[in-house]
Amino acid sequence: MKHLSTCALALASLSFGVSAVVTAQRPKDEGSPIYGVKLPQGYRDWRLISVAHEAGKNNDIRAILGNDIAVKAFRDGKRPFPDGAVIVRLAWRYESSPRNDSVFPAPQSFVAGPPTNVQVSVKDSKRYAASGGWGYGQFENGVANRDVALTQSCFACHSKLNALEKGADLIFTAYSR
Template structure:
């Protein structure tokens, strides 16, 4: 018989609860497939790392946010990112603003339109060793996108980056 102290049992349950595992072979409904990544609580209050406009098929505007661990690593230039770093990318349709343009002498204002999705990257070198130390998830309307091929494509795309970037697209904007 194995005996666990209350602390050990509690820590083990917390680890299991945070892993995205709901039971043998199942994942919890709020966890993205493949990596078990979830939307982090309070992520909309995190610090801005950068913003971007993605042209082409996506035609979106993005805000890239980081938890304290990620922001500290960005500011200090620490690569690879330490375990526990979480980077969140929010995207919206990139739209012109007739309302704003009416004030300016020429059409020039673009704003965030309808939201498209939220992507989350979680650094855990041991857990996500097969994908360069990062786990990924995409969320649509607050729910994980269940498409496993889409989720797997994140790692394949990020792996094309130079190793000195630790498979992260976004640079810190000062």
């Protein structure tokens, strides 16, 4: 019995040690550079705002989701968005589907392929005043991309939209009714 207790204690110690090493090796998610934006809990269960296809270099298909605050603002046409609105864009490679096309008379089916990234926009007019009230983050495989230049490009691109369309509040997506 004493031997069994010793073995159990040794196994528990070994498990704790391995767990500590694995945890130490896992990258700590500090959020995005500049803004500190993190992936919101449960975002994949949020409501769909719209979908989009971006051709060219990105060649992706996107689902744009929002938390309750963002969805209400989209539905009500409220601009600027209220603080607390969070918009998440999930992207996948845009691929033809030979499987689906095999049942159609001509190639016509396109589907979401491998995931590329998740982008997050968080509205906080005080915290992100220098970037029009929005904080940005981009994530690959659940981890924030730490590229500062990439993160800076978010606001630079979104601000071009505001120059073209007054009242857009730096948001490309229109609500799909």
